[in-house]
Amino acid sequence: MTATLIDGKSFAAGLRQRIAEHTAAMKERGITPGLAVVLVGEDPASQVYVRSKGKQTRETGMNSFEHRLPADTPEAELLALVGQLNEDPAVNGILVQLPLPGHMDEAAVINAIRPEKDVDGFHILNVGRLATGQKAMVPCTPLGSLMLLRDQLGSLSGKNALVIGRSNIVGKPMAQLLLRDSATVTIAHSRTCDLPDLCRTADIVIAAVGRAHFVKGDWIKPGATVIDVGINRTDDGLVGDVDFAAASQVAGAITPVPGGVGPMTIACLLANTLTATARANGLPDPEGLTP
Numbered sequence: 059m060t061a062t063l064i065d066g067k068s069f070a071a072g073l074r075q076r077i078a079e080h081t082a083a084m085k086e087r088g089i090t091p092g093l094a095v096v097l098v099g100e101d102p103a104s105q106v107y108v109r110s111k112g113k114q115t116r117e118t119g120m121n122s123f124e125h126r127l128p129a130d131t132p133e134a135e136l137l138a139l140v141g142q143l144n145e146d147p148a149v150n151g152i153l154v155q156l157p158l159p160g161h162m163d164e165a166a167v168i169n170a171i172r173p174e175k176d177v178d179g180f181h182i183l184n185v186g187r188l189a190t191g192q193k194a195m196v197p198c199t200p201l202g203s204l205m206l207l208r209d210q211l212g213s214l215s216g217k218n219a220l221v222i223g224r225s226n227i228v229g230k231p232m233a234q235l236l237l238r239d240s241a242t243v244t245i246a247h248s249r250t251c252d253l254p255d256l257c258r259t260a261d262i263v264i265a266a267v268g269r270a271h272f273v274k275g276d277w278i279k280p281g282a283t284v285i286d287v288g289i290n291r292t293d294d295g296l297v298g299d300v301d302f303a304a305a306s307q308v309a310g311a312i313t314p315v316p317g318g319v320g321p322m323t324i325a326c327l328l329a330n331t332l333t334a335t336a337r338a339n340g341l342p343d344p345e346g347l348t349p
C-alpha cells in the first residue's frame with residue numbers, strides 16, 4: 059500500500075473529545091444539549107447505529123432520548139411524536155433513523171422536524187440554505203467527509219472533485235460543501251458516460267454509490283484523495299464502494315471501510331446537536347464544528 063490511510067476512527071474520537079469539552083462548558087452555564095433519536099422498526103443495522111448514537115451522546119455529556127416504535131406504526135403517530143419533540147425544550151436535536159418502513163413518506167416525516175432541530179440537515183429548508191450558502195444544519199456524512207478532506211489536503215480550492223452518487227443525504231450535499239470550498243465539482247451517477255476516464259481526472263473522489271467495490275484501482279489518478287462513503291455488507295464482511303486493495307496502491311490518501319467515514323457520521327451528529335443547542339440559546343457556533 060502506498061496511500062496514506064485516513065483514519066476516521068481516530069479523527070472522530072478527537073472530535074468527540076472536543077465536543078465533550080464544549081458540552082461541559084455549556085453545562086456550566088446551565089444548558090445541557092439533548093438529542094432525540096427515533097427508530098421505527100427493527101432493521102438490524104439501524105438498531106446498531108441507534109444504539110451507538112445513544113451511547114456516544116451520553117459519553118459526551120449530552121442527554122439522549124430514544125424512541126422505538128414498531129414497524130407497523132401509522133405515519134400519523136410518528137408525526138405526532140415528532141410534533142412533541144419539536145415542542146420539548148430539553149430536545150435540541152431530532153433524528154429519525156432512515157430508512158423508514160415502506161408505508162411512510164420519508165420527506166413528509168423529515169419536513170415535520172423543526173429546521174433548527176434537524177440535526178441530520180435533511181429538512182428542505184436546510185437543504186436550500188446549504189445550497190445558497192446560508193447558515194444551515196449540514197448532513198453528517200458529508201460534513202465528516204469534508205472534515206477529513208480538509209485535514210488531509212488543507213485547501214480544496216481549485217481541486218477537481220468527483221462525487222459518485224446523487225443521493226439527497228450524501229451525494230448532493232457533499233457536492234455543495236465541496237463547491238463552498240471552491241473545488242471544481244462533478245456529480246456522476248448511473249447514466250454518466252465513461253466514468254472510469256472521468257474519474258482519472260479527479261484529484262478528489264467521493265464514492266457514494268452504494269455498490270461494493272464499484273470504483274476500481276485503475277480509475278484513480280495517481281496521488282488522488284479517495285473518500286469511500288460506501289457501507290456494503292458482503293460475504294467478505296463490510297466493504298466500501300472502492301476496491302481498497304487496488305486503489306490504495308495508486309491514491310495519495312484513502313479512507314478505509316470500516317474505520318473511515320462511518321465513525322465521522324455519528325461524531326458529526328453530536329457536533330450538529332451542539333451547534334443546534336448553541337443557536338437555540340443565542341450563543342455563537344462552537345468553533346471548528348461547522349463548515
Ligand SMILES: Nc1nc2c(c(=O)[nH]1)N[C@@H](CN(C=O)c1ccc(C(=O)N[C@@H](CCC(=O)O)C(=O)O)cc1)CN2
Pocket residue numbers: 103106107153154155156157178198199289296315316317318319320321322323324
Ligand atoms: N437519519 C439518518 N439515517 C441514516 C444516516 C444518517 O446520517 N441519518 N446514515 C446512515 C447510517 N448511519 C447513521 O445513521 C451510520 C452508518 C455507519 C456508521 C459507522 O460507524 N460505520 C462503521 C461500521 C459499523 C458497522 O459495522 O456497521 C464504519 O464505517 O467504520 C455510523 C452511522 C443511514 N441512515
